[in-house]
Amino acid sequence: MEVIDVLAIGRDALMTTVMLAGPLLLLVLLVGLLIGLFQAATSIQEMTLSFVPKLIVLVLGLIFLGNWLVAVYIDFFERMLAFAPELLR
Secondary structure, rough: OHHHHHHHHHHHHHHHHHHHHHHHHHHHHHHHHHHHHHHHHHOOHHHHHHHHHHHHHHHEEEEEEEHHHHHHHHHHHHHHHHHHHHHHH
């Protein structure tokens, strides 16, 4: 196993992580920004006003993006299994 192989596996793992976490984090970030603007405009500083909508959007994101997220993870896992014989040399 060469250094370039280790770097390729690491890069692939990082890209898969970004693809899995990125869309959900972006959704939560956008909702947090909107709630922050609303709280600043109305001077309401209730903690649950920030937490509950983010949780709801995260669950909805998992429901709508779940199949795609699982497909990305399975694709990564299959690539790693195909690469496994190279690791044993």
